[in-house]
Amino acid sequence: MANLTEPSSSTSFASSYLSNGSSVYHASIAAAAPSPPAPPAAQERGTNLEVLSLSKLSSNLERLLLDTEFDCTDxxxxxxxxxxxxxxxxxxxxxxxxxxxxxxxxxxxxxxxxxxxxxxxxxxxxxxxxxxxxxxxxxxxxxxxxxxxxxxxxxxxxxxxxxxxxxxxxxxxxxxxxxxxxxxxxxxxxxxxxxxxxxxxxxxMVEDVIPILQVASHSNLNQLLSNCVQRVARSDLDDIALEKELPQDVADEVRTLRRKSQPKESNGTVDPMHDKRIKRIHRALDIDDVELVKLLLSESGVTLDDAYALHYAAAYCDSKVVSELLDLGSANVNLKNDRGYTPLHVAAMRREPAVIVSLLTKSASVLETTADGHNAVRICRRLTRAKDYLTRTEQCQETNKNKVCIDILEREIRTNQMIGEDSVTSPLLADDLHMKLLYLENRVAFARLFFPAEAKVAMEIAHADTTSEFTGLSSSKSASNLRDVDLNETPVVQNKRLRSRVDALSKTVELGRRYFPHCSQVLDKFLEDDLPDLFYLQKGTPDEQKIKKVRFCELKEDVRKAFSKDKAGNLFSGLSPSSSSSSPKGDAKHHKPVRN
Incomplete structure (x- = not known):
């Protein structure tokens, strides 16, 4: 947010303090004989002194607010x-x-x-x-x-x-x-x-104008309210959102403006009976009655997709209702409404993890984009404050819902296979492919460090060793690596090459999960906690280096225990003739994981 300052504020504020002086002070001023005007230089000195005095008063009062050593609040x-x-x-x-x-x-x-x-x-x-x-x-x-x-x-x-x-x-x-x-x-x-x-x-975006409209209505700010109403009236925000999210009088004003702006020949194109049946379905969803929804569907001939019922439930209903609707099996989970939003886009705007998970388990596409090129992850990220995403969650403290939603959606991008050989052509989807590749490269790199022999066998089975390693966008764009870039490679050919690497690495990870479940859990926690920086033990202050070394030793012990559990269960029998070292080697200073 821009710096909002009002230069005259401190002067007006401090002046109010000066004007509240004692009656003796005012009486003495009134009784004083008029004095001749001071020379310009004296006036300037007096003005500067007053500004300095007011500035000092302001800073002293601020110290009252910020001082934690001496609390004189009442x-x-x-x-x-x-x-x-x-x-x-x-x-x-x-x-x-x-x-x-x-x-x-x-x-x-x-x-x-x-x-x-x-x-x-x-x-x-x-x-x-x-x-x-x-x-x-x-x-x-x-x-x-x-x-x-x-x-x-x-x-x-x-x-x-x-x-x-x-x-x-x-x-x-x-x-x-x-x-x-x-x-x-x-x-x-x-x-x-x-x-x-x-x-x-x-x-x-029009959705973000609604909070402004609400505070303008509450505070009786007529100019601001008028601008917001006109902005909403010009937008494609649907009648359901108007009814659910705006004060009744404001919603009526928006509808009036829309009717005035519509061509006369467009009046009467909506079937009132069809609209009434859809509203009945929505009311049934409002009371969480999916059985009534089924009855209304059978009697009216209206489908869930006709009513955009899944969109409605994702926006306004309990996650249990969303799950029950999905279980009916008759709704298109990737259907786009008139605004170009899928139910997953709507759920991302709501930021309710349970609703997002329900949609993803029924094959909602995390890569679908809106008309302005935003997928569900980006929608959620644009709604999330840095504080809510970056603040570490303390033990026994509930994780912020926004962060949970982002993590779920990003994990879906990383772990799911890309659909369609040539589908990754837009910059947004290509960015998702690169993100998945970076994750897989890091995961396999650390697996090779922890379990070199087993990881080698898994990569050979998955044919990962026959594909070219992906080292990130920065290396491919840098001048030092220009000789390694094929200038004749088309985006489609590049996507095929990257996808083959994704497929091979994904199969490697799947083999690891199958034969080394406990070790895979250690890797999961390792990557989720952003611990790869441990492998740069010589970086940071001496205290940071000590903390890293302690955590590194703990990690070695975690890996050893996990490997012992997998070995005891004979889960890796047939995959590797001999076990490798069950802990990271040396001080790991030569390890070079892929970095963003």
Whole structure:
């Protein structure tokens, strides 16, 4: 998100403090005899001194907010389950909302914890729509009069192709700030954020305009609301989404604008009875009654595909309903609706892991793309904040759903065979092929390190040793390797060559899973935890090198135990005449896995 600053904010804020001085001070000013105007140089010195004084006041107040050694806060607000300390005198001076709230303290909206009043963001803002990071930026503005830039980890997505000028996290952070500014009645910040949100409206995907529209409606921001309504009316967002996601009056206004813009000759083309039957199916799905859906299908002649029932269930129903619909076996799991979305695209937008898994188990294609070239993984990545994806999950802590969805979809891309010899022609699908190749090359490389003899036999059986190793895009594009590039190789020929390598490596991995299940589990965990960096033991600080060596020793022991289990079960009988070393050799400094 861009740096939102208001140069005059600190001056206006600090001036409000100066204007609240003692009555004695004001009386002395009023009684003073008028003095002759000061020379220009003196005026300039006075202005500079005032600016310096206001700047110092701003920084001192900010220190109150950030100082963890000396806590002089006198109340707390619970945000996302953890307390944020506040100074009621400052909030009351800056916001009429907080002044009224603190005046009625003890009326049930605040509780007491260790002597401090405690308030809950869930009760202060409808639905608790202000996250911790947004609230801290908002507090900083109240204390200093300056609006800080948004923290990157909550205002950018994890799609590497996104420029982050209008993705969902960028919009979401601005929307959270707007809720805080509107509810807590900070008019100048509302005006500033409204201009920022207006810039998003035309850039963003229509689904991402809906949160802007909702906050505009809640905050009575007429200009912003009007722009959002017009943007939605021009889009291909369907009536079901309008009904489900927009306030009723706003949805009616969108429909009115659409009717006015439609040619007269197009009126009456929709069959009212057919539309009514589809709505009945959707209502049955709303109450999770798949048996009723079956009855309606048999009586009406409408099919699940006619009603886009799978799309509807993937967007709005419980995962159990999606699974039951799929079990009927009559829905096309890769059907595209009028907007060009498959049920998996819709599920990726919802970011519900159970729904995604249900679709994938029924052969939903993870490589299908929308009209603008986005597959399910990219849709999910554009909706996911960097914080939610990159933050490590602590023990006994629930993993973020967005991260789980991305991991499921990316694993599906890596492990499933590509469909069609010449199907990988677009840059997006080619990128998926390269990603799968890099994963397989890394996996087989580490298998050869851990179990050299067994891996060699598996590669020979799979004929992987007869295909050319894939070393990544960077090496093929670099000038130093230009002599190795066949300039006459067409994209189709290149795809066939890469696919043959994928097939051979996939078969190698399958053999490993069959004959060495315990060792394969160690490899799975090794790669999922991003541990290949352990093999660069001489890199990093001395402390990092020590940690790597300890973890490397633990890994050697894990491999030894896994190999012993597989050997004891005679699972590898017939694959290898003799077992190889059951642990990584030496300090592994010569190992060169494929790197992205």
């Amino acid at each position: 109340a707390e607000i619970m945000v996302e389950g953890s307390p944020v300390g506040i100074h009621r005198c400052i909030l009351a001076a800056r916001s009429r909302f907080f002044r009224d709230l603190f005046a009625q303290e003890g009326g049930g909206r605040g509780g007491r914890q260790e002597g401090k009043p405690r308030y809950d963001m869930e009760k202060l803002v409808p639905g608790g729509r202000v996250g911790r990071e947004a609230f801290m930026v908002f507090l900083s503005y109240l204390y200093t009069g300056k609006l800080k830039p948004a923290p990157q980890d909550v205002s950018i997505c994890v799609d590497r192709f996104c420029v982050h000028d209008a993705c969902r996290p960028a919009i979401g952070f601005a929307v959270e700030l707007m809720y805080a500014s509107s509810v807590f009645q900070i008019a100048e910040l509302v005006s500033l954020l409204q201009r920022r949100l207006l810039n998003f409206v035309e850039k963003a």
